[in-house]
Amino acid sequence: MADQDLYPIAVLIDELKHDDVALRLAAIRRISTIALALGAERTRDELIPFLDESIDDEDEVLLALAEELGGFVDFVGGPVFGHLLLAPLETLAAVEETVVRDKAVDSAAKIGAVLSQRQIEDFYIPMVNRLSKGDWFTSRTSACGLYAPVYHLASAKTQDDLRALFATLCKDETPMVRRAAATNLAKLVKKLTKPHVVGEIYPLFSALAQDEQDSVRLLTVEGLIAIAEILTPEETKSMLLTILRSMCVDKSWRVRYMIAEKFVAVAKAVGGDIVKEELIHAFVQVLKDNEAEVRTAASTQAPGFSAMIDKETVLRDIMPCIRDLVADSSQHVRAALATEISGLSPILGKEHTIEHLLPLFLTLLKDEASEVRLNIISKLDKVNTVIGIDLLSQSLLPAIVELAEDKQWRVRLAIIENIPLLASQLGVKFFDEKLGPLCMAWLGDCVYSIREAAVANLRKLTEVFGYEWAKGSIIPKVLEMGKHSNYLYRMTTIFAVTTLAHAVNGEVLKDLIVPTITHLASDPIPNIRFNVAKSMEQLVPLLKKAGLAGLLNDPLKPALLKLSEDGDMDVRYFAQHALTALAA
Template identity: 25%
Template sequence: MSVDAESIESLMQAITGLSFSEEEISKNYEKIPPYLRLYEVETAEKLRVVRTLPVVASNLGPSKVKDVLIPKIDELITAAINNGEDELLLEVCRQLGTFPHLMGSANNIVNLVPPLGRVLSSVEEVVVGEAAADALIKVVAELSSTLIETNCVPLIKTVFDDDLYCSSRRAGCRLIVPCYAKISSNDIRSELKSRLINAANQEEEILLVREAAVTQLGLLAQSASKDRAEILASLVTLSNDNHRDIRAASVRSLLDLVKLYGEKELESTVYPVLERYAEDSHRNTRQNFAAHIAEFQTVFNKIGKQLGPLFIRLWEDNEPEVRRASAKNLVAFADACSKDTLNSQLVPKLKEHLVNEHDDRVRREIIAETARLLTKIRKEDSTELVKTVVSLITESGSAGAKQAVFDHLKDILAVTPPADLKNTIIPSLMKLYSDQNWRVRLGVVKNLPELMSAVDEAQISGTLVPAYISWLKDSASEIRDSAAQALGRVVKDHKSLTDGIAKSASLAALATEGNYQFRKVWITCAVELMDKGAASCIPVLVPQLMKLSSDKVPNVRLAVVKALVRLATHFDANIIKKDIISPLVELSKDEDADVRFYAEEAVSKQIYNKHVKDAKPVPRSAAGGGGDAKSSSASSFGAASAASGSQKSSTSGSAAKPASPADKKAAATAGAGKSGGKDLKK
């Protein structure tokens, strides 16, 4: 990013202003220009200045960054430390982490170590220390062995030897491995290794520091090939530590280490540790082991050792979080273990857990993993699992389990024979026709179209279509809209059903319902039928559609106009001239601005515009029923249905006139509340 010299100078002055000490401020307040008094502004303004540091650095060049910018940043860090501005220090460290590639040679980059080191050793806040460590790790990656030995190693010694904050030692643990990997001196490498192991093993040390040291041991082993035996022995000891967090932290480090080991150590040393993890007295350790057991199985495949019994033990744990961690790794473990373990141990237990698991979160994970596992197991097993999963829809009292099945129904259907779709799954779904939970009903509405390829047209017209028409009257708006779209999909694939649906008395009754939301749903459904179905339905639906053009509720008239815009290419000249153009011209003069806007857009289309001269005045009628439906976020479905068909504004006596189409949509669902779909209650 290129910035002019004047802007850079202004930014430099701003950075200078941030570094004034309280003493300098009190002595020289009148001499300090107002634009440099950034110590008086909000923290957000200071952060904005600090975030310009990379821009300044990229424009100054490596030499000036080292000689000019870094000293100013150093002053800024001093001022922030003295004033206790941790948020500012955090942002400075984050920005300095981007400097290595802007400073050219390693001799320039090494100048970042002192200011970052001061933050690391002087600030108690853990997050700030971690940010300083992150930046220093990026700096170390660009330095030579000599520069690390002369600049970074002394910093590590200071952090561990001086009586500093525990956050400093915690962050310092993360510096040891990057430095160890690049240093050539065996003595210094040995010293760094000893510091890390001692920090992990010392029971007198603060827990946060010990935990950080333990998590680094596995990474250290990747570089310390000669010291792996010592590190393994240390981790074996730590796996039996008195503190639960240390035992839990040792799991990941042990995994990193065993990936480097041969067969002998895996069988004799590591496997007993894994058994201890699976039986640990605290759930954190068991949960952490469950999250990584698939990776351990991949390692143990080298010696043909199966961890199936350990996995099942964790899967049957009395703590839901442990069972959940196991369930989330079911497919990964199935991929790692042998086919015999999968078929003889995991699959039978899977059927059992699908039925007997009582925790909804665990069961959702099991259902999700089962759907992904179906293609990896034997056909006879997958058929049984499908039946078990589908049975959850009707036999389980849990709405969460039903919803989980719907979330993964496509994967389940992909391996289900057509006969089972027709004889098992469709009847199971239809049993949930009027489930009390609206999300369950929504799952049925959205997933039934996936099954249409497995059923004949007679079953679609006799079972599915009536169900979808009834869902158009559901109390949840999302279900009504999904049902209308599903009918569009039905007629798209089975055009011969279009006329029957269009002439349905149940559907036609929606167009004259007292509640305006049902009239809107009828319009949505009519659009889907005319857009995707047979053209023969257009003469049936257009007259009623145009009657709604004079509805008392602006939202309904707006829906009519939008329908005309979308369907313009579907209408022939006779339909336009006979039924459409006159009401459309009247709508272009509507009292509602949004209705006029879309009506004018429709009239401007050539297919309508050429018939404008044939338009005749249309008297305004009380379409959609009499009276006014009251707009209230507390109104129920029964009250809204009993009320009349128009919508009045809750703040005035005139018809509702939202300022924009987006507001119009919000107004249309004002009576719905914001309950995620329960907008109308029976």
């Protein structure tokens, strides 16, 4: 490679040593470019040693380096040289900043997955050993995440050593290390044989599940699930049931929160007998927990857990709790429940949904918190599939219409976004009678985002009902807005007809949309005129596609030529831009 080719690389290397953090960060983001220019051999001999020797002390730069090295195997010559990247990653895995260590562990694991068994034995395992026995807890914490990725690739003797070393980390005197061990225990369990899980890992799990630190105990829920998936139902009862019971009533709400959040996964792992004998009562407990965070997590699990038990039990034990949660003092609990409660409809069936769930839906639709109302609206399609649109509309439509005028614009936006779904289920006649006026009213909303969504809504409705319906039901009303004295209404007309142009046929384009846009080209408001020019630019390919290229020369081109000489600079700019598109 010529000297002049190497000069930019030298500049980038200098940037890695620069005092300016932004420059060093930019250089790190370009090290793949440097490596590509250097070639694999020089990358191995020069760049990697340089990076290893000059590990920066700025966390942002270190994080970027840890991330880049994870995808660097090809730049050093492929997997056969991949082990060379472990040295800088080992250093990064021992730094103080957690996010840097986590990213270094991720990258090292990614590299380990492509190494040969020889490389793993000679380079990866020694790295794990050094980190696991490091003086600082940071390195031991990182080591916990490096066992599972390569365990299955190691020899039987090395696997024995790895399990023994991991056991020491599970018993480490530093809580942060035990937390890391508890976090990674489930991943390691999935790589082990059942005898090793029962004989070696279970005692470690049991000790961690009873750790004095709640921050350790809460991380053992995943481990419980992983172990339960390996054991038989009888073994699960004898080995895990006591621990599971204690988790559900743990003195720390954070542990109860974790078990509540993973309740369905736990139930699937432990099997049907334990679900019937133990977990129904336990689930009722977490639904009634005195901490709002626990009730919130439990609410998200209600449909999934209810699907695992019989309908009568759901009605007898679960539904009373759901009724209480609908009136919960915490907005977060009600919001979580509103997202999930519709999932109970397929489980309960039509009759029980009408009797037990519909009143709760109505209560949530009238909730004082906009987030709760929004969440229940966005999931109504599940209810519709169970009880049918007639009953749904009779029961809920008045509330939906009320929400369409909600003072919170995000709630109005949620209604608009669900209108096409409701429309397809309600049918044209019902829509025109009940929801059509609302859709037009939104076009005049005081919030721009609502007007924008209302315009997009018209296009979706046209795609649902067809352009013949649009031609008769909505386009005339939109065109009427183009004559309004308020310029915002005329502006909305431009946006609406431009959007609708993508969903209608050539006849509607020719007879309704092009004349409207051309007429507004002479509007007294400059903002209207330059949006007309932008609209005409969008119409050009649509008219060509529809076989209406003649309309480009008359009336579009004369209108654009006039606008290109407008007194307003913005109008002239967009008109000239549109003329360029027309000429092309």
